[in-house]
Amino acid sequence: MVPAAESEIRIRGLQRELGERGIDGAFFVYPLDVYYFCGSRQNAGLWVPADGPPTLLVRKSLTRARQESLVEDVRPFPPSGEFAAFFDKKVGRIGLTFDVLPVQQYQYYQKLFSVMEFVDISDIYRRMRSVKSPWELAQMKESGRRLCDVFEQVPSFLTRGIRECELAAGIEFRLRAGCTQGPLRMRALNQEITGLAVAGESAAAPGCFDGPVTGKGLSNSAPYGPSGNVIAEGAPVLVDYPGVFNGYIVDMTRVFAFGGLDTDMKEAFEVSLEIQSRLTNILRPGLICEDLYEGAVKIAESAGLGEKFMGHTGEQSKFVGHGVGLELDELPVLARRFRHTIEAGHTIAIEPKFVFPGRGVIGIENTFAVTATGCEKLTDFPDDIVYL
Amino acid sequence: MVPAAESEIRIRGLQRELGERGIDGAFFVYPLDVYYFCGSRQNAGLWVPADGPPTLLVRKSLTRARQESLVEDVRPFPPSGEFAAFFDKKVGRIGLTFDVLPVQQYQYYQKLFSVMEFVDISDIYRRMRSVKSPWELAQMKESGRRLCDVFEQVPSFLTRGIRECELAAGIEFRLRAGCTQGPLRMRALNQEITGLAVAGESAAAPGCFDGPVTGKGLSNSAPYGPSGNVIAEGAPVLVDYPGVFNGYIVDMTRVFAFGGLDTDMKEAFEVSLEIQSRLTNILRPGLICEDLYEGAVKIAESAGLGEKFMGHTGEQSKFVGHGVGLELDELPVLARRFRHTIEAGHTIAIEPKFVFPGRGVIGIENTFAVTATGCEKLTDFPDDIVYL
Numbered sequence: 001m002v003p004a005a006e007s008e009i010r011i012r013g014l015q016r017e018l019g020e021r022g023i024d025g026a027f028f029v030y031p032l033d034v035y036y037f038c039g040s041r042q043n044a045g046l047w048v049p050a051d052g053p054p055t056l057l058v059r060k061s062l063t064r065a066r067q068e069s070l071v072e073d074v075r076p077f078p079p080s081g082e083f084a085a086f087f088d089k090k091v092g093r094i095g096l097t098f099d100v101l102p103v104q105q106y107q108y109y110q111k112l113f114s115v116m117e118f119v120d121i122s123d124i125y126r127r128m129r130s131v132k133s134p135w136e137l138a139q140m141k142e143s144g145r146r147l148c149d150v151f152e153q154v155p156s157f158l159t160r161g162i163r164e165c166e167l168a169a170g171i172e173f174r175l176r177a178g179c180t181q182g183p184l185r186m187r188a189l190n191q192e193i194t195g196l197a198v199a200g201e202s203a204a205a206p207g208c209f210d211g212p213v214t215g216k217g218l219s220n221s222a223p224y225g226p227s228g229n230v231i232a233e234g235a236p237v238l239v240d241y242p243g244v245f246n247g248y249i250v251d252m253t254r255v256f257a258f259g260g261l262d263t264d265m266k267e268a269f270e271v272s273l274e275i276q277s278r279l280t281n282i283l284r285p286g287l288i289c290e291d292l293y294e295g296a297v298k299i300a301e302s303a304g305l306g307e308k309f310m311g312h313t314g315e316q317s318k319f320v321g322h323g324v325g326l327e328l329d330e331l332p333v334l335a336r337r338f339r340h341t342i343e344a345g346h347t348i349a350i351e352p353k354f355v356f357p358g359r360g361v362i363g364i365e366n367t368f369a370v371t372a373t374g375c376e377k378l379t380d381f382p383d384d385i386v387y388l
Numbered sequence: 389m390v391p392a393a394e395s396e397i398r399i400r401g402l403q404r405e406l407g408e409r410g411i412d413g414a415f416f417v418y419p420l421d422v423y424y425f426c427g428s429r430q431n432a433g434l435w436v437p438a439d440g441p442p443t444l445l446v447r448k449s450l451t452r453a454r455q456e457s458l459v460e461d462v463r464p465f466p467p468s469g470e471f472a473a474f475f476d477k478k479v480g481r482i483g484l485t486f487d488v489l490p491v492q493q494y495q496y497y498q499k500l501f502s503v504m505e506f507v508d509i510s511d512i513y514r515r516m517r518s519v520k521s522p523w524e525l526a527q528m529k530e531s532g533r534r535l536c537d538v539f540e541q542v543p544s545f546l547t548r549g550i551r552e553c554e555l556a557a558g559i560e561f562r563l564r565a566g567c568t569q570g571p572l573r574m575r576a577l578n579q580e581i582t583g584l585a586v587a588g589e590s591a592a593a594p595g596c597f598d599g600p601v602t603g604k605g606l607s608n609s610a611p612y613g614p615s616g617n618v619i620a621e622g623a624p625v626l627v628d629y630p631g632v633f634n635g636y637i638v639d640m641t642r643v644f645a646f647g648g649l650d651t652d653m654k655e656a657f658e659v660s661l662e663i664q665s666r667l668t669n670i671l672r673p674g675l676i677c678e679d680l681y682e683g684a685v686k687i688a689e690s691a692g693l694g695e696k697f698m699g700h701t702g703e704q705s706k707f708v709g710h711g712v713g714l715e716l717d718e719l720p721v722l723a724r725r726f727r728h729t730i731e732a733g734h735t736i737a738i739e740p741k742f743v744f745p746g747r748g749v750i751g752i753e754n755t756f757a758v759t760a761t762g763c764e765k766l767t768d769f770p771d772d773i774v775y776l
Contacts, residue, residue: 001608031578031596041611042596043578059578061594061602061703068608096491102577103486103494104508120492169564176557182610183580189490190419190431190447192571206449208419208430214449220389220456221635221714222570223429247609315449326609 001246002039006135007070010037010128011054017124018050018095025049026095026121027113029105032185032326033097035247036129040068045077049088057086083112095121100187126187130323130331131345137369137378139248140325140347144367144378146180147243147252151381154239155388160258164226165218168197171241182244185327193328194225195242196253200235202227203361206312210329211322212353213240213361233258236265236360236385240351242328249324251349252379253365256386265362268354269385271303272363275320275352276383279334280368283348283375289338296320296334296352308354321350324367346370347378389634390427394523395458398425398516399442405512406438406483413437414483414509415501417493420573420714421485423635424517428456433465437476445474471500483509488575514575518711518719519733525757525766527636528713528735532755532766534568535631535640539769542627543776548646552614553606556585559629570632573715581716582613583630584641588623590615591749594700598717599710600741601628601749621646624653624748624773628739630716637712639737640767641753644774653750656742657773659691660751663708663740664771667722668756671736671763677726684708684722684740696742709738712755734758735766 014037018026028034028046034056035041037048043059055073058065066074078086094113096106099122110118132140150171157170172195175181184193191210196203198215207214209224216227231237240253255269275296283292297320300309310317319338323330324347332340334348348370353363364383368375402425406414416422416434422444423429425436431447443461446453454462466474482501484494487510498506520528538559545558560583563569572581579598584591586603595602597612604615619625628641643657663684671680685708688697698705707726711718712735720728722736736758741751752771756763 029577031580035609039608041609043598060596060598061700063594063700063703064596064611068611098491098495101491103484103489103491104510105577106491106494107486122492163565163567165567166565169561172564173557173561176560177551177554179551179553179606179616182606183582189417189493192419194571206451208448208452210431210448218567218570219634220427221423221429223452223456228567246607312449312451315451 003135004070007039011048013128014048015050023093023095023119024091030097030100038069038071040065084114093117093119095119097122097125126331131343132347139246140250140378143243143245143248144250146245147250148381150174151254158256163228163230164197165228168226180243180245182247184242186329187327188329196240197226199231199237200360201358202229203238204355204357206315212310212317236261236362238361247326249328250367250378251324251365255362258388268305268362271305272352275299276350276364279350280375284373285342285344287342289332289334289340292334293320293336305354312355320352321348324349342370344370344372391523392458395427399436401516402436403438411481411483411507412479418485418488426457426459428453472502481505481507483507485510485513514719519731520735527634528638528766531631531633531636532638534633535638536769538562539642546644551616551618552585553616556614568631568633570635572630574717575715576717584628585614587619587625588748589746590617591626592743592745594703600698600705624649624750626749635714637716638755638766639712639753643750646776656693656750659693660740663687664738664752667738668763673730673732675730677720677722677728678724680722681708681724693742700743708740709736712737730758732758732760
C-alpha cells in the first residue's frame with residue numbers, strides 16, 4: 001500500500017510542473033495514473049488542480065476508494081449534467097495523458113468540461129514516474145528477491161522433454177502461489193507480452209514485440225511467449241521473466257541449457273556480459289541514454305555480432321535497456337535518438353541479447369537502480385549460464 | 389489460425405457497412421482489430437477501403453506478418469512523409485475505432501492523412517464481431533472443453549488450508565501447461581481482471597470490476613482476483629475462470645466448499661439456477677437484451693434477494709450476462725437500458741450471482757451460443773456445488 005507521504009510528494013511535484021506550464025489542473029482517468037497519485041486503483045477520475053487539494057471522483061467502488069484513497073476528498077462521479085459545475089469557472093487549460101486516453105473518452109470529456117483547451121501531459125507525467133523514491137526502490141528490491149527465488153528453483157522443474165508452455169507454467173505457478181505475480185502492465189498501444197520461457201528456434205522467431213525476443217506463442221492471436229514445442233538438447237533456453245510485487249516490476253533473463261551450447265553462442269554470451277559490465281561500470285546521473293546504447297553497439301560490432309544484436313537480423317530493436325516500474329515500458333530508454341539524461345532514481349532493465357536465427361537467443365538481463373554515484377543491481381542472482 | 393474464408397467474409401462484411409454509411413475506408417491500428425480482419429496480430433496498420441483490396445502496413449515484424457497475413461498486400465509501414473501518398477486522393481472519410489485509439493495516435497494520424505474527417509466505427513465493428521461464425525463457435529467449444537477439464541481437476545488440489553492465490557496458481561498452471569491460457573483481453577478503458585479463485589469475505593469485497601465479483605487482490609495496485617487469505621471451512625469458494633483457446637474466450641463459474649454451506653446460501657444458489665434456466669429456456673434471436681435482464685431481476689426480487697443480486701449492496705452491476713469472444717467484454721450485454729436485439733451467433737456468458745457481504749458469493753456462470761431456435765451451452769460441465 002502506498003504511504004501517504006508518497007502521494008503528497010507526487011501530487012506536489014505534479015502541481016509544480018502544472019504551475020510552471022500555466023496548466024490549471026490535471027484530470028486522470030487511466031487507472032494506473034489515478035493509482036500513482038492517490039494509492040487507489042478504482043474506476044475513477046482524479047482531479048488535481050495546479051493549486052489546492054485534489055478530488056477523487058469514483059464510479060466503482062466508492063466504498064473501496066474511501067478505504068484506500070490517500071486523497072481525502074472522495075466523491076461519487078457526478079452525473080454528466082452536473083460535471084461542469086464541479087469545476088471552478090476559471091479553469092481554462094486541463095492536462096490529460098493523451099498517450100493512453102481513447103478518443104471516445106476525450107470527446108466525452110470535451111463535452112463535460114466547458115473549457116477552452118486540453119493539453120497533453122503524458123511526457124511530464126512519465127518523466128516524473130521514471131524517478132523512483134526510496135520507498136519505490138524498496139518495493140522493486142522485494143520484487144527482485146521474490147523473482148530470484150523462483151529463478152533459483154528453475155533447475156528443479158526444467159527437466160528433459162518439457163515443453164516451453166510447461167516451463168512457463170512452472171515459473172508462473174511459483175510466482176502466483178507466492179503472491180508475487182500481478183498484471184504485467186505496458187503503456188504503449190501495440191504492446192502485449194507475457195514472461196518468456198522460450199528455447200532454440202522458437203526463441204529466435206521474429207515478432208511483434210518492441211524488444212529483442214518475442215517468442216513464437218501458441219497461435220497467431222497471441223504470437224508471443226512460450227509455444228508448445230519440446231525444449232531440445234543443446235538449445236539455449238531463455239527465461240526472461242518479470243517479477244511484480246505491490247505493482248512494481250523488475251525484469252530479468254537467464255540462459256539454461258541441457259547438455260552444452262555451441263561455441264559461438266558461448267562467446268556471444270561473454271559479449272553480453274561485457275556489454276553489461278561496460279554499461280553498469282559507467283552508469284550514473286548525467287549520462288545521455290543514446291550514448292550508452294551506441295557504446296553497447298560498438299562492443300557488439302567489434303565482436304562481429306552487430307547483425308545479431310537485439311533482434312532478428314533486419315528487424316533489430318534499437319535499444320539495449322528500458323525503464324521499469326509500475327509499467328514494463330517506462331522511461332528512460334537506452335536507445336538510438338533518445339537524448340534523455342540519466343537521473344538518480346531511474347530503474348533500468350539492461351538486456352544485451354543476440355539472436356541466432358533458427359538456433360536461439362543468448363544474453364543477459366538485470367534491473368539496475370541508478371544511484372548518486374553509480375548503480376545497484378535489483379536482481380541479485382548469478383549471471384552464469386546454467387547447464388543441466 | 390484463422391481460415392482465409394473467415395478473413396474474406398469479415399472484410400466483405402465491413403466493406404458493406406462502410407459503403408452504406410458513405411465511409412471511404414477503415415484504418416485499424418489496435419492489434420486485435422488488425423488480427424480480426426487479417427489473421428495476423430503484428431504491430432501494423434490495416435487499411436480496408438470501402439471498395440477494393442485491403443493493405444497491411446507493418447512496423448514489426450514484417451517477416452512474420454508476411455507468413456501469417458490473409459490479406460495479400462503486405463508492405464512496410466511507410467515513413468511519415470510518404471504516408472499520405474499511399475492513399476487515393478478521393479479518400480475523404482476514414483473510419484477508426486475511437487473506443488480504443490489513444491488521442492496521441494489520433495492526432496498523429498490526423499497529420500499523416502490529409503483528409504477532411506475521421507469517423508468512429510467502434511460500434512459497427514463491435515456489432516460485427518458479436519456474431520460468431522461456425523468456425524469461431526468451434527474455437528469457443530474447444531476453449532470450453534479445455535476449461536472444463538481443468539474445473540474437473542479442481543477437487544484434486546483444492547485442499548484444506550490452501551490460500552486463494554495457491555488455488556489460482558493450481559488452475560492457471562494446468563491451463564498454461566495445457567497450452568490453453570492466452571491473454572484475457574478486455575476492451576474498456578478501466579477494466580483489468582484475472583481469473584477469480586476467491587472465497588468468503590474476500591470474494592464479497594466491493595471492487596472496481598464491472599461485474600458482480602472483483603475479489604480482494606494482493607494489493608491496492610491490482611485490487612482484484614485472489615488474495616493471500618486461507619480458504620475457510622464453510623465459506624463458498626467461487627472459481628470464476630476464463631478459458632482462452634486460439635484467442636477465443638469462454639467464461640465459467642462454479643462454487644466449491646469445505647464441509648457445507650449455510651442454508652440461505654444454498655437457497656440463493658437454487659435461485660441462480662432458476663434464473664439461468666429461465667433465461668436459457670427463452671433465449672433466442674429477436675429478444676431484447678434488457679427484457680432478459682429485467683426478467684432475471686424479477687426472479688431475484690421475488691426470492692427476496694434483490695439487494696444481493698449482481699454485486700455488493702448499493703454497488704450492484706445492472707446486468708446478468710455479457711458477450712464473450714476475442715474479448716471478455718463483447719456485445720451484447722443483458723443489461724438495463726440495453727435495447728440490442730439478440731441474434732443467432734451471439735455468445736453470452738450468463739452469470740446470475742448473489743453477494744453476501746462479509747460472507748461470500750454464490751452463483752453460476754456458463755457461456756451459451758445463441759442458435760436459430762434457442763441456445764447451446766459451451767461450458768458443458770455439471771452446475772452443482774461441489775462439497776469437499
